[in-house]
Amino acid sequence: MFTGIITGIGRITAIEPLGQTATHGKRLTIACPPDYLNDAGLGDSIALNGACMTVTTLDVARHQFTVDISAESLSKTAGLAAIGPINLEKALRAHDRLGGHIVSGHVDGVGTVTHFAQISESWELRVQAPKELAKYLAFKGSITINGVSLTVNQVTDLPDGCEVSINLIPHTVQNTALGSLAAGSQVNLEIDLIARYVERMLNPAARVETA
Numbered sequence: 001m002f003t004g005i006i007t008g009i010g011r012i013t014a015i016e017p018l019g020q021t022a023t024h025g026k027r028l029t030i031a032c033p034p035d036y037l038n039d040a041g042l043g044d045s046i047a048l049n050g051a052c053m054t055v056t057t058l059d060v061a062r063h064q065f066t067v068d069i070s071a072e073s074l075s076k077t078a079g080l081a082a083i084g085p086i087n088l089e090k091a092l093r094a095h096d097r098l099g100g101h102i103v104s105g106h107v108d109g110v111g112t113v114t115h116f117a118q119i120s121e122s123w124e125l126r127v128q129a130p131k132e133l134a135k136y137l138a139f140k141g142s143i144t145i146n147g148v149s150l151t152v153n154q155v156t157d158l159p160d161g162c163e164v165s166i167n168l169i170p171h172t173v174q175n176t177a178l179g180s181l182a183a184g185s186q187v188n189l190e191i192d193l194i195a196r197y198v199e200r201m202l203n204p205a206a207r208v209e210t211a
Contacts, residue, residue, distance in 0.1 A: 004149020052105025
């Protein structure tokens with residue numbers, strides 16, 4: 001379980017295939033800020049751009065760890081198959097503050113950035129969400145984008161989904177990897193957990209595919 005409050009910006013530094021075919025996954029090496037892994041252990045859960053992964057090797061002295069990600073998870077997420085910056089969040093502990101909202105670390109779909117620009121001291125981020133997630137997104141509701149807990153300021157329905165508009169304060173841009181986004185970037189989306197349960201209760205046949 002996570003909160004959507006990013007605790008560090010890491011970087012994917014190496015990607016190693018786990019096999020010779022497209023059905024095989026990848027091993028990712030993640031470089032972290034100094035001391036980030038001091039309280040981490042093998043088997044711990046760390047969210048990478050909002051996707052919960054398991055630490056498979058740990059090198060505290062070199063500030064890095066590895067995760068193995070399946071081909072299935074790679075096909076349902078964005079930003080986990082290329083070298084570059086990545087948002088990190090360690091799993092929530094029982095005594096931690098819930099500063100964002102309840103986040104499971106399961107990616108519900110991939111969205112596309114349609115607009116990202118500075119407005120006064122803040123930034124406006126607009127993301128088009130796929131049609132199957134549109135009904136879960138609401139004005140002033142919560143959404144997780146690349147692992148960051150954010151509040152929806154506006155929802156515009158479209159024939160093939162919806163576009164959500166979000167205000168990012170300078171602190172968020174400076175302390176997450178969201179600042180590297182641009183129009184056309186793909187991002188991981190997780191809908192609010194409560195909305196998922198409400199949908200299940202009202203429509204038992206409905207199901208959201210997650211990674």
